[in-house]
Amino acid sequence: MPEESPYAVLKLPDYRLLLMSRLLVTIAVQIQGIAVGWQIYSITNSPLALGLAGLTEAIPAIGVALYAGHVADIVDRRKIVLWAVASLVVSMAILTICTLSTHHNPTLLVCIFSIIALSGVSRGFYGPAIFGIVSDIVPRPLLGNAAAWNSTVWQSSAVAGPILGGVLYAWLHAPYTYLVSTVMLMAAFVSFCQVKSRTVITPKKYESVFDNIKEGLDFVFKNQVILGAMALDLFAVLFGGAVALLPIFAKEIFHCGPEVLGMLRAAPSVGSMVTAIVLTHRPITHNSGKIFMLAAAGFGACMIAFGLSTNLYLSLLILTISGALDGISVWVRSTIFQLKTPNEMKGRVSAVNNMFIGSSNEIGEFESGVTAKIMGLVPSVVFGGIMTLIVVLVTSIKAPKLRRLNIHELYKEQSEELSQK
Numbered sequence: 001m002p003e004e005s006p007y008a009v010l011k012l013p014d015y016r017l018l019l020m021s022r023l024l025v026t027i028a029v030q031i032q033g034i035a036v037g038w039q040i041y042s043i044t045n046s047p048l049a050l051g052l053a054g055l056t057e058a059i060p061a062i063g064v065a066l067y068a069g070h071v072a073d074i075v076d077r078r079k080i081v082l083w084a085v086a087s088l089v090v091s092m093a094i095l096t097i098c099t100l101s102t103h104h105n106p107t108l109l110v111c112i113f114s115i116i117a118l119s120g121v122s123r124g125f126y127g128p129a130i131f132g133i134v135s136d137i138v139p140r141p142l143l144g145n146a147a148a149w150n151s152t153v154w155q156s157s158a159v160a161g162p163i164l165g166g167v168l169y170a171w172l173h174a175p176y177t178y179l180v181s182t183v184m185l186m187a188a189f190v191s192f193c194q195v196k197s198r199t200v201i202t203p204k205k206y207e208s209v210f211d212n213i214k215e216g217l218d219f220v221f222k223n224q225v226i227l228g229a230m231a232l233d234l235f236a237v238l239f240g241g242a243v244a245l246l247p248i249f250a251k252e253i254f255h256c257g258p259e260v261l262g263m264l265r266a267a268p269s270v271g272s273m274v275t276a277i278v279l280t281h282r283p284i285t286h287n288s289g290k291i292f293m294l295a296a297a298g299f300g301a302c303m304i305a306f307g308l309s310t311n312l313y314l315s316l317l318i319l320t321i322s323g324a325l326d327g328i329s330v331w332v333r334s335t336i337f338q339l340k341t342p343n344e345m346k347g348r349v350s351a352v353n354n355m356f357i358g359s360s361n362e363i364g365e366f367e368s369g370v371t372a373k374i375m376g377l378v379p380s381v382v383f384g385g386i387m388t389l390i391v392v393l394v395t396s397i398k399a400p401k402l403r404r405l406n407i408h409e410l411y412k413e414q415s416e417e418l419s420q421k
Helices: 013-044 047-072 077-101 105-137 140-193 209-221 224-240 243-253 258-281 288-308 312-340 343-375 377-398 407-420
Strands: none
Touching: 013 047, 013 077, 013 105, 013 140, 013 243, 013 258, 047 077, 047 105, 047 209, 047 243, 047 343, 077 105, 077 140, 105 140, 105 312, 105 343, 140 258, 140 312, 209 224, 209 343, 224 288, 224 312, 224 343, 224 377, 243 258, 243 343, 243 377, 258 312, 288 312, 288 377, 312 343, 312 407, 343 377
């Protein structure tokens, strides 16, 4: 791995602008998530409704993902990001107006779920484009450093967003919480406008959309390391995520309001942020695959412990530890994808990753809602943690190349490729 300063990538002005823009988008989306979750549960008192909210966002995101990845490899990625963020601004503004003007619960629920679906479409295009822009701006030897900073900033916003969302909802209620989110998205749009993408993407001639998408899918499914990392995180998040049920824990288990919900949502990100800061200075270059799998197993164990805990402070600690372990998984996976994916395929590979990982958060919320409805709140969370441990065991057996992965070898391969060119 190249001997670079932990702050080397921050010397790039466009990358600093990119980080600021992503920070604003993530905080705005996190604020929306807190407000929507609390509002839906207040109206319905149903864990299934919370799960359906996640599914409503996941289906459109999955539906457009492959095409969005194709577009991100043949169109200026910066333009796609601007379009996606502008769509989020419009969606949030409509949600603000609906909440201000509508007090009829069924109508309001229709509005909320419709906006969630529109946001899913925007997110489906945003993910592949933003993943590719990093490679357009950052030199290849600094991609590992960029992955660490991406994670640090994302986790920082994932800490600030839920806490801010909970406080805003308690003070201002839903309409003005959505208004704050709208303003932040507008600021993000302005910031993205200042980012200059240095790579001109030229489409492959005489190649159909189907062929282009198929090429990306073949690349992923024939690469055991990338596929194994995606699959492990997919099922870990699918079974181990209890995020959708946190409004119920806050209200029914801990007998608290939206401020505590914000703390519960932010706790994992506190752990992830600490991990990201550490990895910025001390990246995992040896035994990366084993550490990745152990972190995923630890995450599953934390979910079991969280489900069984009835003490708020202990639960916050457990969620913080789970976030720290998840932060290791995110860093390893992000670094693998950046280093093993050719720049001309990053949109498509990111799209497949979003189908596996990004949408698994929302599908996991649906799974959590359904199992909580069937099994009860605590048994559903414990079941999810146990399933996560099983998934880690199966992946370690089925993907030995991932288990034996050392990231420093990827840097060595990269250096050899560059020297041959």
